[in-house]
Amino acid sequence: MSWLDYFRAARKDEPPPSASAAKERLQIVLAHERIGRTREDFLPKLQQELVAVVARYVAIDPGKVKLDLDRGGDMSTLAIEIELPGPPANKPQQRAAAG
C-alpha cells in the first residue's frame, strides 16, 4: 500500500479550495457596493480635497501624488503619499505664493 500513500500525501499539498476565496471576496465587494447604492461614493472627492489642502501650503507636483485604496472586510485603508519638494534654494518669492 505504500505506493498508494505516495499519491495520498501528494493530494494534501493541493492548494486550498477556491470556493471559500470566492465567498470572501464577494462579501467584501458587495458590502462596499451596497453602501455606494444609497450614498454617493465620497472617496474620489475626499482624495481631491485632501490633496488641495496640502497644495495650499506646499507647492506640490500633482504628478507626484500616489493614492492607494484597500477595501477590506472590517476596515478600509486610504493611503495618500504626496512627495514634497526639497527646501527652496534662495527663492524668497515662494513665501508670497504660498500665502
Next chain:
Amino acid sequence: MAQVIVVTSGKGGVGKTTTSAAFATGLAQRGKKTVVIDFDVGLRNLDLIMGVERRVVFDIVNVIQGEARLNQALIRDKRVDTLAILPASQTRDKDALTREGVSTIIEELSADFDYILCDSPAGIEKGALLALYFADQAIVVTNPEVSSVRDSDRILGVLQSKSKRAEEKRDKVKEHLLVTRYDPNRVERGEMLKLEDVREILAIPLLGVVPENESVLKASNTGTPVIMDTESVAGQAYKDAVGRFLGEDLPHRFLEPEKKPGLFKRLFGGRAA
C-alpha cells in the same frame, strides 16, 4: 389581474431564457393562462428556445408601433394550450421599446392571462429596466460564480429602486432566487460556491436549484422547453420550482453529488442515465 414576473440576472448567459421558457411552460401545464414576452430586442432567442421560430410573423415592436394588433403577434403554443409567446423584434434597435408601449401591452394581456413572464435581456440598460419595471415578482437567475452573484446583487438593488412598485412606494417586488448550473461535484471539491454561500450573500428566498445538466442543451437544440423533459434532473428541478412558486412545499433535490458508478459499471454498464 395578472401577476407580472420578470426573469432577470444582470449577467448574460446564466439561463434567463432557458428559465423563462421552462417556467412559462410549467405554469401553463398547471392550467395557468401564461404569456411569456421576450424583451431582448435585437437579440431575440426565446422563440428558438420555445421552438416557435418559424411561426414568428409580428413582434412586440410591431405592436408598440401600431403595425400589428397584439393578438396577431401572440404565438399560441401547440403543446400547451394555455401558453402564448410574444417574440422580440430581431431587426429594430432597442429604442423602439417605450414604457408607454409596454404598459399598454401588459395592461391588455392582464385581461386574458394569469401570469405575464418577462424574459429580460442581460445588463441594466433600457431593455432590462423595461422588463423589470412592471414586475410584481422577480426570479433572479444566478450561477454559483462570483460575477453572476455580484450582478444579481446589483439587479436586486435596481428592482428596489427603479421598478414601478418602488417608484410608487407600494409593496416591494417579491424576489425569488433561482440558482442554475449548480454542480454538486465541484461544490464538494471546494471549487464552486455552495448553495448556502449564495443564499447567505444574496439573502432572498430560494425558489429552486437547477443542476448543470446535459438535458438543457439537448432541449435548446430541439426547441423544447427543458421542463418537458420529465426524465431529466433539470426538467424535474424546474417542475419543483414551479410547484414552489404556486405555494407547494417541496424539498430541494439534486444538491448532492451522484454516487459514482464503480469501475465495472463504468466499463460495462453502458451510458449513465
